[in-house]
Amino acid sequence: xxxxxxxxxxxxxxxxxxxxxxxxxIYWRTHDEAVSEMRQQIVxxxxxxxxxxxxxxxxxxxxxxxxxxxxxxPLAVVALLGADGREQIGNVEGLSQAxxxxxxxTTFIRLRGQPTPRRATVxxxxxxxxxxxxxxxxxxxxxxxxxxxxxxxxxxxxxxTMLGLACGAVLARYVGIRIGNIxxxxxxxxxxxxxxRVPLSGSGDAFDRLSQQINAMLDRIGGxxxxxxxxxxxxxxDLRSPVSRLRSAAHAxxxxxxxxxxxxxxxxxxxxxxxxxxxxxxxxxISRSEALTGRKQFSWFDLGELAAExxxxxxxxxxxxxxxxxxxxxxxxxxxxxxxxxxxxxxxxLIENAVRYGASGGEIRIDVANEADQVRIAVADRGPxxxxxxxxxxxxxxxxxxxxxxxxxxxxxxxxxxAIAHLHDGELVLDDNQPGLRTTLMLPLRPDDTKAARxx
Amino acid sequence: MGRKILVxxxxxxxxxxxSKGLTQEGHxxxxxxxxxxxxxxxxxxxxxLIILDRMLPALDGLSVLKALRAARIETPVLILSALASVxxxxxxxxxxxxxYLVKPFSFAELLARVNALLRRREARIDPADHRLTVGDxxxxxxxxxxxxxxxxxxxxxREYLLLEYFARNEGRVVTRTMLLEQVWDYHFDPGTNVIDVxxxxxxxxxxxxxxxxxxxxxxGAGYMLAA
Numbered sequence: 001x002x003x004x005x006x007x008x009x010x011x012x013x014x015x016x017x018x019x020x021x022x023x024x025x026i027y028w029r030t031h032d033e034a035v036s037e038m039r040q041q042i043v044x045x046x047x048x049x050x051x052x053x054x055x056x057x058x059x060x061x062x063x064x065x066x067x068x069x070x071x072x073x074p075l076a077v078v079a080l081l082g083a084d085g086r087e088q089i090g091n092v093e094g095l096s097q098a099x100x101x102x103x104x105x106t107t108f109i110r111l112r113g114q115p116t117p118r119r120a121t122v123x124x125x126x127x128x129x130x131x132x133x134x135x136x137x138x139x140x141x142x143x144x145x146x147x148x149x150x151x152x153x154x155x156x157x158x159x160x161t162m163l164g165l166a167c168g169a170v171l172a173r174y175v176g177i178r179i180g181n182i183x184x185x186x187x188x189x190x191x192x193x194x195x196x197r198v199p200l201s202g203s204g205d206a207f208d209r210l211s212q213q214i215n216a217m218l219d220r221i222g223g224x225x226x227x228x229x230x231x232x233x234x235x236x237x238d239l240r241s242p243v244s245r246l247r248s249a250a251h252a253x254x255x256x257x258x259x260x261x262x263x264x265x266x267x268x269x270x271x272x273x274x275x276x277x278x279x280x281x282x283x284x285x286i287s288r289s290e291a292l293t294g295r296k297q298f299s300w301f302d303l304g305e306l307a308a309e310x311x312x313x314x315x316x317x318x319x320x321x322x323x324x325x326x327x328x329x330x331x332x333x334x335x336x337x338x339x340x341x342x343x344x345x346x347x348x349x350l351i352e353n354a355v356r357y358g359a360s361g362g363e364i365r366i367d368v369a370n371e372a373d374q375v376r377i378a379v380a381d382r383g384p385x386x387x388x389x390x391x392x393x394x395x396x397x398x399x400x401x402x403x404x405x406x407x408x409x410x411x412x413x414x415x416x417x418x419a420i421a422h423l424h425d426g427e428l429v430l431d432d433n434q435p436g437l438r439t440t441l442m443l444p445l446r447p448d449d450t451k452a453a454r455x456x
Numbered sequence: 457m458g459r460k461i462l463v464x465x466x467x468x469x470x471x472x473x474x475s476k477g478l479t480q481e482g483h484x485x486x487x488x489x490x491x492x493x494x495x496x497x498x499x500x501x502x503x504x505l506i507i508l509d510r511m512l513p514a515l516d517g518l519s520v521l522k523a524l525r526a527a528r529i530e531t532p533v534l535i536l537s538a539l540a541s542v543x544x545x546x547x548x549x550x551x552x553x554x555x556y557l558v559k560p561f562s563f564a565e566l567l568a569r570v571n572a573l574l575r576r577r578e579a580r581i582d583p584a585d586h587r588l589t590v591g592d593x594x595x596x597x598x599x600x601x602x603x604x605x606x607x608x609x610x611x612x613x614r615e616y617l618l619l620e621y622f623a624r625n626e627g628r629v630v631t632r633t634m635l636l637e638q639v640w641d642y643h644f645d646p647g648t649n650v651i652d653v654x655x656x657x658x659x660x661x662x663x664x665x666x667x668x669x670x671x672x673x674x675x676g677a678g679y680m681l682a683a
Binding site for chain 1: 540541542543546547558560562614640642643644645646648649650653654657675676
């Protein structure tokens, strides 16, 4: 059974049930004993008259009819008619022959001496003698209304059932159309087409909200796919040069006959493969950090100590490049709950970057600052810096600014530092050191972290 | 001085490469091709070193390691793994391995680490004579003083640690990554020649003015301190 049909039936059924409840309530409040009591009186009166006819024949019946007219209450209706339909005795006037069929019915009857016909319930018998016996009662005013009401309630119930089903059908069609839009987009996705979007009705209803969520999700997935495609493209592109260098070195090593040259070329082959492995490891490390794995290896450590260690480690490297590293270790510890090894890598990438591109400026300054809700490590050089419009590109994977392939860096250092900042819910900020570049890792202290730090 | 080494590695090519190389170095090598077999063989405790692949059929390397350590078998374990990220390395070390080497590796790197681990096992600190000597070089780890030919050398703290590590591995090749991991305790690859710069500084203080150099560069592998 299709879902829409099921919805239609369910809606119809619910409408019917609620209508039955309402109609039942009205019936219960208006129905009283009077109606059924009157029916009982009619049946009894009819039974008495037919019994009289059965035991006493026509004569006895004639007497009984007379008695009924004389002694029964003024609302009683009784008449004995000939086979031709003409009234022989009774209190009814202007009765048409069309009424004369066996059974009980509710009809309009005028009593003798009354100006207008009134609603009455009567039972009609065709007697063995060929005569017709008509016996019943005029309904009182209240009773007549109640009887009408009961009839109306039954009609209302039938109407409600039909309307309920119709409403259900309309509802099902509406839901079907709205869901159909979503299904259409979903099936496009499964056919590898991410460009479809669910149309909005503009009413802001639940379907619109669902559609908006689906559209936002598709935008995000599309963005990620683009990013992934770009990364794959650039990975494939950026690996081409080292791989081709590797290949030509290997080729030359295979060709040469000079053992000394061959040894040198093989050494180059190994260096090139190592460089490739480094690129792949860095890419892996970036995606790991972005996926937030590694948080279970967080521990408390002093960021000031880490910065001191790395300053010392890179000091001779900077010196060889003609720069000095200046680091004033904060007097007090800067506790941070983080991944010590990865933060060491991030910071070393920033320092290496400064040494590689900013050593000409002479001094490289490293700062660690402990603020209320975050800690900051900044590495600032006095080199040429990066113009503001190029900074986003510098942080992207493989986003190296100079296209010269002779330069050693693979363009992953800042991207990795950014990913590691992201692992710590922080960010990497590049700004102008006037002159030079300042790269800052901003690492927020989580609320529970600051609490723990205070206790510790 | 051959030693008993257990190689637990499911990749036949790598296992053969390791066995051949280590046998040529004079060690006797046993092989296991899955984790269960490796654990079974290792539990008799007769090996001097276990080289353990991390991803193994039947029982993975880290579980083997955990089971061994739980059984109080303290044989040094060198983990080999294609899992190269810093987090993976830390995880391996946290599980009680003594060293972690990422694939692909050069045999020189592996051998240097194997020798360092074997050496660590045999080296028992002699309390009577705690000093380290290499030729005319004399190191006192307690006072952290270094003398060469009786003359005191003025070393920075990190230079001292570097030299002490070299001295503890006297006559053995020490690679750059080993220095980074053991002397600095960093498990990432810095990419630049930062280690070389430190070693050459140390070398200047150590060998300048002396006829016979002690700190040697071993091409394609690393460095070695030897008289």
